[in-house]
Amino acid sequence: MTWTKLDKFCLVAAIAALLALIFPLAGVDGDTGKQVAFVGDIPGLAVAMALCVIAGSAFTWLGVGSVTAGMVILAIAVFGCWQAISVLYDYGVAGYAGPGFWLFIASLWAFVWRGIDVIANFHSLDRTKQHLANFVVPVAFGVWLLFVWEVVVSGFGVPQVLLPPPSMIGERFVNSTDILAADFHQTFVKAVLSGYVMGCGSAFIVAIAVDRVPFLKRGLLPLGNMVSALPIIGVAPIMVMWFGFDWQSKAAVIVIMTFFPMLVNTVTGLNAAGKLEKDLMATYASGYWSTLFRLRLPAAMPFVFNALKINSTLALIGAIVAEFFGTPIVGMGFRISTEVGRMNIDMVWAEIALAALAGTAFYGAVAYIERKATSWHPSFRVRRH
């Protein structure tokens, strides 16, 4: 076995874990002047570190070839993460973490990286297995990032006003579901959905009309591009003046924000059908509407969905920011701006988490419909006989 064939991630993991056993686990308490914690006093952590050393050296030689090996590594990493968290909170290391602790985290990092890498490269003709692997990778990575966030914030004792640990945000999230639900209803269900449907729908219809008028088509596209580059969110105060404090003014902001991306994309898409296909329809003496529905709209769908996806993100941002300018006492944007003032940063983060979840779900839903509706498009199709 040559040097290059060694599994370097596992090697790093083993060495880091070994050093973690040697270096001090935590710093010195300022008041008592004593070392906060020793590995020797914490059997769980000692076992985890030893496991990392053994597994790391074993896999350095064996290599992590199979998914099973990847799972073993990940299982060890999960055990290690659990022990690290417990050391932080049960043994009072939070705020005092020393080189030994961080070396252990580095070792876990190498393991997780290697494990996810193996699963990410998993290819199977069995579709359920493949779907499972495709699902596990982003989830495992996301969980790992949350863990790192938690450990770094607690380990260094970062003040909560600057950045609370995810566990605290989660706790706040779970304990304020009624407030969050009310905010979600106000901002997402009322403002975002109605604004999105009105903005995208009207732009789609206008695009079909514009397409029939050559001078509009020429003149409107540069204008549309210019308008979409403007920070339209600046009109929010004006919309509040026009449409009042409630969700209608937010929906108006969203309509303005989403209108031009949809218009520009749809007009472009309507011209995406090839010349040959248009000639084909012409030889059948296909009329305007027949060609529109049978050729040009289907060919425009990838462009339309592109705009729908862009707009799903824009709409949520628009609604939240627009609420900063005046709103009844409910809504995600309202909550963020008031709780920041009260230094309730964990509540702000809970709202941000809610916005992230809602935004991801919204985008995901649009992307899913796109996949179903334009499965013929080269970017989605899978050759299956």
Added chain:
Amino acid sequence: MTLKQVVNNVAEMPASKKAVVDIKKLSLTFQTADGPVYALSDVDLTIEEGDFVSFIGPSGCGKTTLLRVIADLEQATGGEISINGVTPHEAREKRAYGYVFQAPALLPWRSIERNVTLPLEIMEISKEERVKRAQEALKLVELNGFEKKFPWQLSGGMQQRASIARALSFDADLLLMDEPFGALDEIVRDHLNEQLLKLWARTNKTVAFVTHSIPEAVYLSSKIVVMSPRPGRIIDVIETDFPKDRTLDIRETPEFLEIAHRVREGLRAGHSNDE
């Protein structure tokens, strides 16, 4: 088998049958940024009902352009053209054309069957009838069993056959085929040539067929039109007299070789004119 080989200036031919395509002194000049491109000049041609006319000539000589003028996809800049006694535009409105393009031009979001039924759908034919006709057309090009596949799941040759089935699915007065078999291998090509010939013999359709292959032109046609390089002109029209139920074997006969030779001579003469 005896062969009467009649070579004629088409304009002087006695009009025995109904003329489907009648072209007089047709010319077409494309205005481009680099100056005018003379694609067609002084083309005289009559295609009669039931004719199988092949167009052969070097690349860029205007074969596609001529077919497009017939189908009203391109406007002539001089001369006259009538289809069944009316303008190409009116003929197109009456759905007289079944056009097979040089590329398959299948719509990727439609299954093969729904691609074939596309013209029938536009012509507002009932659903059962559409499916029935698609079945028949797909059978003719031996694509039955592929109805539910999508174009990208088929090979290039199969896609081209699907596009032929689409042109056959409705009863066009005039079948315009632009190098339909250009992308296929010899064996499949021979096979489809036989199928096409059978179809022509059975339905007595009028066909205008562009090809680069001399044997293909001679084998299929009742009339071969040899064209010269730019500006595209007709330099020879050769009528053949093979029986309609001919087989591939005729390619070995002296008559066949003689006509093939004549076509080759015509092409060669066109080339030397060019220099």
